[in-house]
Amino acid sequence: MIDFGYSLTPSSTIEIDDADMSLFDELCAVEPDAIKCMSCGSCAASCTAGVFTDLNLRKVLLGLQRGCEEDVLPQLKSCMLCGKCHIVCPRGINTRHLILSICKIYNI
Amino acid sequence: MMRERFISGYDHFVLPFMVGMIFVLLWCIIGVIKIMVQLERKDRIKVYKSLVNPVIMGKNVRDWFGDCLFHVKLWRRNKVLGYMHSSIAFGWFMLIVIGHIETFLYIPERGGLFYYPIFFRYFMAVESTTLKGSLLFFLMDFFLLVVLSGIILAIIKRFRSKLMGMRRTTKLTLLDRVGLYSLWAIFPLRLIAEGFTAGVGGGSFLTVPVNWLFASILSKPENFTIAWWAYSIALGTFMIVLPYTRYMHIPAEFFLIPLKNAGIKVRRPRKGYALAELYSCPSCGVCLDACPMSVDKAGLKNTTVYYIRQVKRRNQPRALAIADKCLMCGKCSVLCPINISAIDLRLALRKQQPYNIEHDFSYLDKIPNEALTSAISVGGEKVLYYSGCMSSLTPMVSQSVQKVLTTAGIDFTLMDEQGTICCGRPLLLSGRTEEAKALIEKNEQIIKESGAPILLVSCAICYRIFKEDYDLNGVQVMHYTEYFEQLAAEGVIKLRKQEKLKYVYHDPCELGRGCGIYEAPRKALARVANLVPAAKERKESICCGGSLGSLTLTHEERGRITENSIRNLTANSPDRIVTACPLCMKTFSRQSEIKVVDFAQVIAENLVEKEKEE
Known part of the structure; x- marks a missing residue:
């Protein structure tokens, strides 16, 4: 490859039509809260583990909604279940149980 | 003096009783062996060691009498319920004991027969009266009266539980009802049966008048065997259904006490010590009124008594749903007359669930x-x-x-x-x-x-x-x-008291019931303001609803628990709610109309700075 001094950014297009959303639908059936999220990021801002790792529940949910679970699920491994995200969530989402259900359904 | 009425010392009517008695005994023996086998080795050794330890054995004896027979804890909580339970338990116990004493005194060769002391009056006839004999007869009638008074209270309680200070009682299963009705029937039937025979077998202030009554209204009072059959059938029915009803708590608690005093803890959801606890639950329903989730009628089914019922039935999905819902506030355990470790039982079930996440810390x-x-x-x-x-x-x-x-x-x-x-x-x-x-x-x-x-x-x-x-x-x-x-007591910090302010202190579950700290925060707060009591406080304090213990409670359900908890705290219209847990503070301040502050804030606000003092 000739080095032109610049490169092409790989496309970040997400083909929602091609994504397999069956697991997400399954998640929504047990956790109707999963679609309540408005991605405000309060959870990520208050996250105890987020100080040390890249854990970001907002991003995890966005990723799941868009069918790119492989990119986001490993983040959940560092969650300490402390529940601060639950306390701050303006939508009253039971985030701890949501995380447990994600783990159960996506089997990470 | 007494003599035996029948040479055989036997009548067919004892059969229902004997069948029931042998069934229950076998059931209990197998149960005890099962539990002991299921215990972990080190726990089992602990139990054996405790049985030869005089201090722990002393505790066991105290608890056997105090908890199983006299229901001391229940007395402290509710005098009527205390009397009801101890009259039936202790009265019945004494009837059995005195029945045995009579048998061993007058006809020791029949002492080996289970039924003899129970149906003593049927098999024996009085020849002459002695002081010792009439004293024993008096005691038998006296304790029968005691039990009967308890049974009357029990019947009233079933239909009007509010009279006894209980807002709600447990919904009984079909077999529980069979057990309950046969229990109610046993003692009136005993009175009738002994009343019939009092003319021959002797009696005292209760049974003799019944005998006169029967003699005056019935033409042939000699045909009393049918009454003894009825008494025996009631006893037999009660004992046959016993293992499948809440009344299993009567024998189970006797076994649970030495295990508890030996320091055994729940390890698995329905094995070993947990099994002993499950069968010791009398389904009394104290946990119904105790549970914060009972503010919703739908929440009642998540209380400990129903959790135990579902685990006993091996209804895993329902049991798990209840276990996940629980706030783990521990109030039911503290109020429970036998202190069932409700949190540990649920935790044991939670622990068994696969997590499906490989944690990486x-x-x-x-x-x-x-x-x-x-x-x-x-x-x-x-x-x-x-x-x-x-x-x-x-x-x-x-x-x-x-x-x-x-x-x-x-x-x-x-x-x-x-x-x-x-x-x-x-x-x-x-x-x-x-x-x-x-x-x-x-x-x-x-x-x-x-x-x-x-x-x-x-x-x-x-x-x-x-x-x-x-x-x-x-x-x-x-x-x-x-x-x-x-620090305040030692004078290291000085606090000023705001005489006009009224504070109420909320006992956080983890601090109060969890660690037993009730006094220190109250003493310190009394130094800065006037403390008013909440409607229910200390070990009866109501969870704020924010507890991390619950995994599945929804936002709305939590909201109603919080509302109820705030109502409880503001019973004496305080100016501020003070709590000593950041989670309680967060939860309350979302819904409270009164200002919610943390203990540290109150102390910091009222500090007298040293320089100013000088």
Whole structure:
């Protein structure tokens, strides 16, 4: 490859039509809260583990909604279940149980 | 003097009783063996050792009489219920004991027969009266009367439970009803049967008048065998259904007490010690009124009595749903007449659930311990202050604690200024004991490395796990309520009292019922304002609804629990609600119309600064 001094950014297009959303639908059936999220990021801002790792529940949910679970699920491994995200969530989402259900359904 | 009426010493009517008796005995023996086998080896050895330990055996005897026969705990709570239970339990016990004494005194060769002491009056005839004989007869009638009075109360309670101070009672199963009705029938039938025979077999102030009554209205009072058949059938029915009803608690509790006193804990959801607890539940329904979830009628089915019922039925999905819903506030256990470890039972079930996540806490090891802490050197006693992860949501708590420490001139180090590692209690409460160990180990390292003799904690949740599950090599763990009260009592800090203000103190579940700290915060608060009591407080305090214990309660359900808890706190119209747990504070302040403040804030606000004093 000739080095032109610049490169092409790989496309970040997400083909929602091609994504397999069956697991997400399954998640929504047990956790109707999963679609309540408005991605405000309060959870990520208050996250105890987020100080040390890249854990970001907002991003995890966005990723799941868009069918790119492989990119986001490993983040959940560092969650300490402390529940601060639950306390701050303006939508009253039971985030701890949501995380447990994600783990159960996506089997990470 | 007495003589035997029948040479055989036997009549067919004893059969129902004997069948029931032998069935129950076998059931209990098999049950005891099953439980002992299911116990872990070290637990089993502990039980055997406890049986030869005079101190523990003394405790066992005390509890057997106090709990099983006299129901002392119930007496303390509710006199009528106490009388009802102890009259039936102790009265029945005495009937059996005196029945045996009679048999051994008058016809010792029949002592080996189960039924003889029970149906003594049928088989024996009075020849002449002696003082000893009439005393025994009097006692038998007396205790029969005692039991009958208890039965009458029990019948009233079934139809009008409010008269007995219980708002709700448990919904009985079909077999429970069979057991209940046969229990009600046993003693009136005994009175009738003994009344019929009182003319021959003798009697006292209760049975003799019944005999006269029968003689005056019935043409052939000699045909009394049918009454004895009825009595025996009632006894037999009760004992046959016993293992499948709540009445199994009667024999089970006798066995549970030595296990409990030996210090055995629940390890598995329905095996070993847990099984003994499950069968010891009398379904009395005290937990119904105790449970914070009962504010919703739908929440009633999530109480401990129904949890136990579902586990006994092996209804795994329902049991798990209840276990996950529980706030783990522990109120039901504290009020339970036999102190069933409701939290441990549920936790054991939670622990069994697969987590489907491979936890990776390796990032913790990469954080250098000093990176989180920051020392503020003032001189004096060295204290390590852990504000807990919740303090980032309630910075006022941490700031107030620091203000008090600075004013007191105490040398302290902040353990988690640059980021907190969770104490591990939330993971533990979710049944993830192994995962929690990673967090516990890291925190232990930081604490031990600091070299501080005192670990000060401002979160009730963290405090509990530090006390119970951390190995800190003798570092003293202190909750800030204890520590500040100690400082104030020693005169290290001076507080001014605002005479006009009325405060109410909320006992956080983890601090009060969890660690038994009720007095220190109250004493300290009484130094700064007037404390008014809540409607229910101390060990009966109502969970704020924010508890991390529950995994599945919805936002709305939690809201209603919080509302009820606030109503309870504001019964005496206080100016402020004071709590000593950041989670309670967060939860209350969302819904309370009255200002909710943390204990540390109140103390910090009312500090008398030393310079001003001079």
